[in-house]
Amino acid sequence: MDDQVGIFTIESHLHAKLIDQSAAKRGIKVPVLIRVADGSQFGIDEESVLSLIRRRETYRGFDIVGLHYFTGTQKRKPDVIKKELGYISDFADRIQKETGFRIKQIEYGTGLAVEYFKDNAEELEEARLKAIVPKVREIAQKYDLTIEMGRFFTAPYGYYLTRVVDVKTNCGISYAICDGGLNHLKYDGQIQGMQIPEILHIKKAGRREKNVEKWTLCGSLCTTMDILSRNAEFDSLQIGDILVFCRTGAYSAMEGMALFLSREIPLISLYSEKDGLQILRRSMRADPFNTP
DSSP states (O other): OTTOOSOEEEOSHHHHHHHHHHHHHHTOOEEEEEEBOOSSSSSBOHHHHHHHHHTGGGOSSEEEEEEEEEOOSOBOOHHHHHHHHHHHHHHHHHHHHHHSOOOOEEEEEOOBOOOSSOTTHHHHHHHHHHHHHHHHHHHHTTSEEEEEOTHHHHGGGOEEEEEEEEEEEETTEEEEEESOOTTTOOOTTOOTTOSOOOEEEEOOSSOOOOOEEEEEEEOSSSSTTOEEEEEEEEESOOTTOEEEEESOTTTHHHHSOTTGGGOOBOOEEEEETTTEEEEEEOOBOSGGGGOO
16 A cells, blocks of 8 residues: 555455555555455455445445456366356346446456467467457446456566586487576476477587487486476587577466575576666575575
């Protein structure tokens, strides 16, 4: 509130109490959305929503303006999203019918899937987006609708760079050991490196004969689980080369086990045409975080 946040979300009866007391203490009244539960620990169920709305006049610190609904991520079936949009719209209609209170805003998180391992990823994602547009427009005719896109917007605009620090062949398998691994990088749906994301290969300077091979890419952790990808093809991969893992803009680096075995936490930078390259955080040793 002190940072002038525009709108708050109520996740429980305790949240409602805290928001109400905090706003009243500051002599202000803030707008809130009530998050509707979907069978998980998040939000509150329909009857609790109705109860809050029926008692809306008793709250001095906030005004209820709408509903928030988000059930999860990586949804590949547009029909699921359309069904959810229909549900939250129908529930808003029910609220008005039973309480006389009109919901003004609906915030809905689509959870649209991002394809990390398919060559036609953009085509598949665009098709899903187009499939839900008519339903989105339909609900937007009835309510002030905000669509939360999350992973769908951010995933394509992140990259993870790691350097090859060793190469070897064991039992007929070519291994490239990188200076970063599963402690830094996690793709949704990746299991033991069985799937291959888009990886760019930046070669260290020097002429090389063409030699395309399949490689198993591993990190530097002392565990056989530290595999980034298997059977990824590269031309003349050598020590010192840099591998760029694409589509890591959503969660990837933050879902990795950064503190595992006290390895270094990677540098984070941001690039834009306007401002060029900016370093947001330099690399850090993980040891201090593990000290009791």
